[in-house]
Amino acid sequence: MQPVRHPDAPAPGELLGAHYGECFGCGGDQPHGLHLEARAGDGVGITAEFTVRRAHQGAPGLAHGGVLTSALDETLGSLNWLLRTIAVTGRLETDFVRPVPVGTVLHLEARVTAVAGRKIYSTATGRIGGPEGPVAVRADALFIEVKVDHFIDNGRPEEIRAAMSDPDQVRRARAFEVNP
Numbered sequence: 001m002q003p004v005r006h007p008d009a010p011a012p013g014e015l016l017g018a019h020y021g022e023c024f025g026c027g028g029d030q031p032h033g034l035h036l037e038a039r040a041g042d043g044v045g046i047t048a049e050f051t052v053r054r055a056h057q058g059a060p061g062l063a064h065g066g067v068l069t070s071a072l073d074e075t076l077g078s079l080n081w082l083l084r085t086i087a088v089t090g091r092l093e094t095d096f097v098r099p100v101p102v103g104t105v106l107h108l109e110a111r112v113t114a115v116a117g118r119k120i121y122s123t124a125t126g127r128i129g130g131p132e133g134p135v136a137v138r139a140d141a142l143f144i145e146v147k148v149d150h151f152i153d154n155g156r157p158e159e160i161r162a163a164m165s166d167p168d169q170v171r172r173a174r175a176f177e178v179n180p
């Protein structure tokens, strides 16, 4: 089925903010995190930027492949905001096309390609040298819709308690819920 942008999705161009302050991908409270900033795009699409820093190296002066995959995963995960669905990564396949040096801004773009029941198919690219620059990485993913209980039942109690007693966090979790 064709994906449908939720009527209450953030407007195109709107900065999405972190879904969780301690998220490695988007959280502001992780010193070595990616600090990825995502914006709602048109349709069921997202754009995002990630600057590769020293803490993200694999080979000298080059980004670690797993970190680049994390940036793709986070960008694809941000599509949840547009569907107003909570979904986790089930499968993620990455192509590494060009090396990405430290200091590079990775310009990411992701969109949902199809939805089938709880399965959300999506694709992403990361370009260097500008939003129209050459593709350095790309990924195809399958996300699976879950209930908020997925986190409450499986997360470590310490962090879950802290998240549930934080009104901002509860508000953000609600922003993902489907309101038919």
Ligand SMILES: CCCCCCCC/C=C\CCCCCCCC(=O)SCCNC(=O)CCNC(=O)[C@H](O)C(C)(C)COP(=O)(O)OP(=O)(O)OC[C@H]1O[C@@H](n2cnc3c(N)ncnc32)[C@H](O)[C@@H]1OP(=O)(O)O
Pocket: 019, 020, 025, 073, 074, 077, 080, 086, 087, 088, 089, 090, 091, 117, 118, 119, 142, 144, 146, 148, 151, 152, 160, 163, 164, 169, 170, 172, 173, 176
């Ligand atoms: C107020 C406090 C609470 C706080 C709340 C905070 C709000 C947070 C909001 C938003 C968070 C977003 C976070 C984004 C972060 C970035 C994204 C990540 O990195 S997520 C982490 C990495 N991923 C995992 O940890 C998943 C681990 N895996 C699982 O838990 C399960 O395997 C799960 C849920 C994915 C599926 O398990 P099943 O039991 O629910 O469902 P089954 O029946 O197995 O699968 C459903 C369908 O999907 C297919 N499927 C599942 N996995 C597949 C795979 N790997 N490949 C192909 N198909 C797969 C199955 O074949 C099935 O298909 P058929 O319906 O039969 O057609």
